[in-house]
Amino acid sequence: MLTLLQNGLVYQAGKLQQLDILLENNRIKALGSNLDLALANNSKIKHYNLKNLLVTPGLVDVHVHYRQPGYTQKETVKTGSMAAAHGGFTTVGAMPNLDPVPDAPATITPVIELNQRDGLVHILQYGAITKQRQGKQVNDLQALKTAGAFAVSDDGSGIQSAAVMYQAMKQAAAADLPLAEHIEDESLLFDGVINAGEKALELGLPGMSSLSESSQLARDLILAQATGVHYHACHISTRASVELIRWAKQQEINVTCEASPHHLLLADQDIPADDSNYKMNPPLRSEADRQALITGLADGTIDMIATDHAPHTVTDKAGGFCGSAFGITGSETAFSMLYTELVKTKQLSLERLLELMTIKPAQSFNLSQAGELLPGRIADLAVFDLNHPAIIKAENYYSKGKNTPFTGKKVFGQTQLTFVAGQVVYQREA
Secondary structure, three states: OOEEEEEEEEEEEEEEEEEEEEEEOOOOEEEEEOOHOOOOOOOOOOOEEOOOOOEEEEEEEEEOOOOOOOOOOOOOOHHHHHHHHOEEEEEEEEEOOOOOOOOHHHHHHHHEEEEEOOOOEEEEEEEEEEHHHOOEEEEOHHHHHOOOOOOOOOOOOEEEHHHHHHHHHHHHHHHHOOEEOOOOOOHHHOOOOOOOOOHHHHOOOOOOOHHHHHHHHHHHHHHOOOOOOEEEEEEOOOOOHHHHHHHHHHHHOOOOEEEHHHHHHHHHHHHHOOOOOOOOOOOOOHHHHHHHHHHHHHHHHOOOEOOOEEEOOOHHHOOOOHHHHOOOOOOOOOHHHHHHHHHOOOOHHHHHHHHHHOOOHHHHHOOOOOOOOOOOOOOOOEEEEOHHHHEEOHHOOOOOOOOOOOOOOOOOEEEEEEOOOEEEEEEEOO
């Protein structure tokens, strides 16, 4: 089957240019100008006129929570991957905070099979670093890789013991397996539910020290330097963390990191009241921290954007900051919010935003078929409308989780089409 995408503004090889794209079955066959002229006599081609629309490689998100098995009241592989497609994502990395925990071949294999069966997008599965994600006993990481794990993480919890982390890093390095860490020293959380600062005092809520993140990151970077592991810092949120990552890269430590849309777009001062849709971990930090993250995006310190898509039920989020779960959804609003708030305000170029959401995460995690539009590659693409505004409405989400602080926001950059392996998995209704 041939599909011709015509007249779009295409992000390819780091540039935006007017190109046509020809798909054959599940792969990209050709990119170029006026491809329709060479195919004029072929009546079997399906045509899409994408004039005034942006065409990109399918977005890549290395940090989502799909909750299945174990917590299907919050999300399933099907609903989570539908949400990803709605947001223009075609490749995602699913975290291992599941029940049972994918901490051995026997428990990760059925999760990978579920992802392949029910997923509308490519779902890459993390294995757990430690037994039951308890931070005490390192799993057989080579066995997890052999079983299909693309990386390992205990996300949701930081590994508190330096000795355990050191052992895990040595194993991951030997297996050539990226180790992605939720950076958090629990002794510095002080039972907090919000960033320690003026907003916490104003709302009368216990605060979480930002030192909980930067102190553990400093420890891990020293251990990464000693072991040579590919260390990936999840959802960094503080100015100190940006500075530490910058230092580590100057030392040629094998480190990558991600920032999440909510930490780039919101600060704790933006929390309007005791509203749990603003409760996540790490928490929203200070405005100075937010600005440092944006600087880190622009100068290359931060490698990629990842949503930390964390859906919850209405009941889970009904208890205010002190009585609700941490986490917000992210897949369906990430590109449009970032484009509207950072690109349209000229804080970041569109090319850089797309790099951070396509080629950079793909390169960092050695995803050879993702992140670029090239002949012969799997045909994963997204199409966005940058010109017409829309209002974010959580009731229109495909995700089971409606927990977002962005409801009611006016945005540009809504997804129009998402292709996975040459097939349309999302098309916006007219």
